Amino acid sequence: MRRGHRRGHPPRPRSGHPSGHRPGHPSGRRSGRRLGRPFGWLWAAYGTSALGTWLAFGAFELIAVRVLDAGPAEVAALAAVGAAVGAAVAVPLGPWVEFRRKRPVLIATDLVRCAALLTIPATFAAGVLTFLQLLLVSVVVAAADITFRAASGAYLKTLLPAEDLLVANARLESTAWTTTIVGPPLGGAAIGLLGPVVTVAADAVSYLLSALGIRATGGHEPPPIPRKAERIRARDLLEGWRYILADATLRPLFFNTALFNGLVMAAQPLLAVLMLGRLGFTPWQYGLAFAAPSIGGLLGSRLAPSLVTRFGRHRVLVASGVLRALWPVGLAFLGPGGAGLLLVMGVELGLIFCCGIFNPVQATCRLERTPADRVARTLSAWAVTTKASTALLTAVWGVLGTLLGPRAAIGLAGALLLATPLLLPRRRAAALPAAPEPAADPV
Template sequence: MAGDDGLGRDFGRLWGAYATSSLGTWLALDSLPLIAVLALDASAAQLSWMAAASGAAGALLAVPLGPWVEFQRKRPLMIRADLVRFLVLMSVPAAHVLGLLSYVQLLAVAMVVAVSDIVFVGASGAHLKSLVPDGHLTRANSRFETVTWVSTAIGPPAGGALIGVLGPVVTVVLNAVSYALSALGIRAIATPEPAPPARPARPARPARPAGAAGGSRLAEVAAGWRAIAADRDLRLLFANSVLVNALIMATAPLLLHLMLNDLGFTPLEYGLGFGVPCLGGIVGARLSRPLVRRFGERRILLGFGAARAVWLVGLVFVGPGTGGLLVVMAVEMAMITCVGVFNPVLVTYRLRRPPKEALARVLTAWTISSRAAIAAATALWGVLAGVVGGRAAIAVAGVLLIGTTALLPR
């Protein structure tokens, strides 16, 4: 069990909850875009706009949540975020059965899930740091990274097969149920949660003219970004991480449309193309800790941070049939193996660097920035694909991704 090696029984419960929701999430990989294509005949542009709108709305609505999350107990927030995602996702099969499903509903569901994700991530990082001793954080994050890649390897092919047999909404139901089970697992954690930091008292200040902005409120909202900006290495890793995620994710709707619509791949083949390579993520996550012990955090962050950026451009060469599927698998396998090594080191580094009292706001600011950048890049690449074609747009993203290595701390 995950909690039997010094991490504690309650870590095992948290790990089990995460594993359940992670498997549900990856079973439902791109489920809303797939439903949009298969049930509503959406175009490539509509898929890009769905990803962009949900990311932008989620980031915008989540901006004031950083300070709020910081000063709340984290475990109840995580449970509520899980339950909100369960309820909103279950609205999709209900509408489908009643013949009421629409593109607008899928957009709304994607936006609510995005906001809930941001709340959960902002709360869960601070909660983990209070549950696991500092010396065990890298091991704990490697466990989470491993289960992510196991779920990613199993989920998409299984989800694609289920969609082929039972229709496009079945994986949405399973994803919703996984969030409900995650909430039950988190609720079972017995270790008392430390009290959240007290909100600083606002100093008295002169009355402002009507309509003037509240300085202390803005300062609270911006505290996460200020903490990142104050640390040179954290600032560079933040910029690199946000840009890398944005460029990779901007190509996802284009590749989905290219594979399913233009090249004739089935949902099962699409799932295999992204599931099988995630075995590399499992290997990478397993190697992460011993590599850090041998070479140190900084060398791993630099070396594997650069290595993860060079592969995306290879997706330009995907074609039809088995050969094209093998190209996708090879590119994704190489990139994901590097990400599997890099991510646990980045996550642990990010938990240790900020002041403790600003940690939840840093995590929320990081997530909001990443979601907003993904939304903007996805919208931009949807327009670019309309002008130059999906394959050329993927090539541009691949070249720019290589350039992000300049932002890694030396």
């Protein structure tokens, strides 16, 4: 699915703790708490499309290379340009989504992605598949991903009470890591037996099933907040960024996320070059090095609600944010053989475990502090910036890898990541009250 269904809602509890809950107070955040049938359908929809996404992981690149005889430059363009242009296209969609019911938007974006992906097996069967079509489909899917992510956060905010927010986010995060563990091996086997075009078709079907699951959540969504102006104005396009930058907690989290994600992802291609090239690891060893440690994300996301209940949200957010930044620098010391493989798996396990804790807590904080009339624009701005920064830093690290060598560039990314905890919110900022919810106009 490549998105997170996030949520937050009513007035913040009157508690002196920055999270709105006292450490040691359960506040209804038991991990086994039932969240209701609508959330169950939404959760199932998320898991279905997330599994489809991982089944088709790398399929576009394989189609470009094996079917269309694309070179390295074209494959790189497929990954970078599709995401960048998709992010640009999604910018005006944030304000558009904000003032519409979110459930129909979610269903529509799922169906758009399904239809776009199905054009690939259709044109392949007809013998008219082109690289331009792959590029256009990647743009459509990227834009729809961002739009879905923005709408899903606002929609989830209407489904659950505030005290269930962290538990819901933790369940979705654990599902994401579970599909990360299961999907790539199954997808790799399917590609080997049936080819990458078939896995793209499976991904398309997963979006159709996701749309059906979201439809099954029911039609009780409250009406959106009316828009004051008839047309989208230029300032509406920037409202998400304006709100993030004005909030003392969201601002550092925003920069922390963009920089951390960008640096981690920028080092991945160089790590692939180092492992599969100079160090002589086989493709299955490379896949194992990243698939197996995903169990850490599952464990971390399951622990997140209990840790917040015991220690408080701010402490858990900062501690996990600091710890996740310490691991990647270890990849600069990667060597050949079994010891090198264990090093990568150990580093990735620690990194992913900390991210599994950090991500749902951060998502909870983000939605709690965003009023209902800005959720879609805020989440859209967040996703657009994250994708753009990742594309930019990946390009920069590609140049650095050529100039300095892969190992030195990986080490530089790890060293810079050690500074990212400085961008985490301070306790004083995190203790500030969230923006008040706007009064809903009578229907």
